[in-house]
Amino acid sequence: MDRERENSFFRGQAMRRLRKCVCVWISMVILLSGFAALAFPAAPYHGNVQSRIYHNSGCRYYACKRCTAVFATAEAARAAGYRACKVCGG
Numbered sequence: 001m002d003r004e005r006e007n008s009f010f011r012g013q014a015m016r017r018l019r020k021c022v023c024v025w026i027s028m029v030i031l032l033s034g035f036a037a038l039a040f041p042a043a044p045y046h047g048n049v050q051s052r053i054y055h056n057s058g059c060r061y062y063a064c065k066r067c068t069a070v071f072a073t074a075e076a077a078r079a080a081g082y083r084a085c086k087v088c089g090g
Contacts, residue, residue: 045071045090047082054078059088 047069084090
């Protein structure tokens with residue numbers, strides 16, 4: 001009987017330790033994902049390097065294969081020689 005009580009005590013202690021580790025791990029993931037979002041902000045405009053057309057993030061052509069030019073503003077895209085997309089208006 002004492003051995004059974006001892007085993008249940010250690011199992012309970014292990015479960016408490018495991019729960020604590022999981023909580024710490026989840027907290028770290030949440031914290032680090034917030035830092036990653038700040039470090040790598042999404043670019044609101046992508047420009048097609050072949051056609052010289054820029055698209056906003058809501059455009060269906062935003063993630064095209066040749067849309068590798070990245071601009072923070074529409075003015076920056078126009079200054080680089082790109083024109084606005086006729087579908088999304090840039």
